[in-house]
Amino acid sequence: MNRRETFEDAAEVLETFRPVMRAVAAAGGPACEVVLHNLDGADVDLGHTIAAIENGHVTGREVGGPSTSLGLNVLRNRQEDHDAFGYRGFTADGRELRCSSVYFHNRAGDIIAALCINVDLSALQQARSLLDALLPVSAHAGAAQPDEYIGRDLVSVMDGMISEAIAEVGKPVAQMSRDEKIGVLQRLDARGATQMRKSTETIALRLGISRVTAYAYLDEARRGAN
Structure with missing residues (x-):
């Protein structure tokens, strides 16, 4: 050895x-x-x-x-x-x-x-997003499976889910547009994150928006998903 x-x-x-x-x-x-x-x-x-x-x-x-x-x-x-x-x-x-x-x-x-x-x-993720938008979508391409976050409490699980949703945008929160922040809320809602107590307030804090704005974005995200 x-x-x-x-x-x-x-x-x-x-x-x-x-x-x-x-x-x-x-x-x-x-x-x-x-x-x-x-x-x-x-x-x-x-x-x-x-x-x-x-x-x-x-x-x-x-x-x-x-x-x-x-x-x-x-x-x-x-x-x-x-x-x-x-x-x-x-x-x-x-x-x-x-x-x-x-x-x-x-x-x-x-x-x-x-x-x-x-x-x-x-920077690499932003470049990939640009290339993905320009290149044809493969018929065999499937959605990537999200990471599983296993925490000692719901707070840590929630934090991991928010971090993943933000990372999928491919740019820092400070550079995100309104539509991209709505997209983050849409992803989290689809994954069940918004069922957690005070989740929307936590998401609002991470996205740098008010609680009222977060609820408005969530309503818009749900309308867009239907």
Whole structure:
């Protein structure tokens, strides 16, 4: 069995990989965020793990920023190999990311740092939407199946469903038109999300519109679906 490389502490990881971070970010362009998290110590402050970051505008984070939901789960077992490549992530405003994470261990085998690469797919999704509009539809093309969001409560399930519906538009919420926001509500209504208590208010907050406007958009979405 191949032994993984180990490091003295998170500072050594940072010193070793800081040039690599700059190189990856430069090669990947402004949509490629590279983050190094300091996870050293049993009492690590998970609200302030970011030790270095390149292209932090992708997620709006900076040095001193927090860990992620994946990071929280990884630290439940510091001895395991949690490396993950090409998985999907979502920003708070619903943009889809393609992510990879590599974890570094100390001599005792405990995780002490994580190097994460997050690529914003917004521009690629917009390009795909344009191409899809221009190219003929294949007779065999079927609708993509949505992800299943399994949360500990309805709030987290709802949040995942909203993030997916927003990501399907292919652009950030701030750039969405009125019709695109109605489309988000139409998708969520078709998937049963609007049956949840206070769901429309939650959707309104994520779309940056008022509760009254959200209900009006929902009525219009339902009329359009009939």
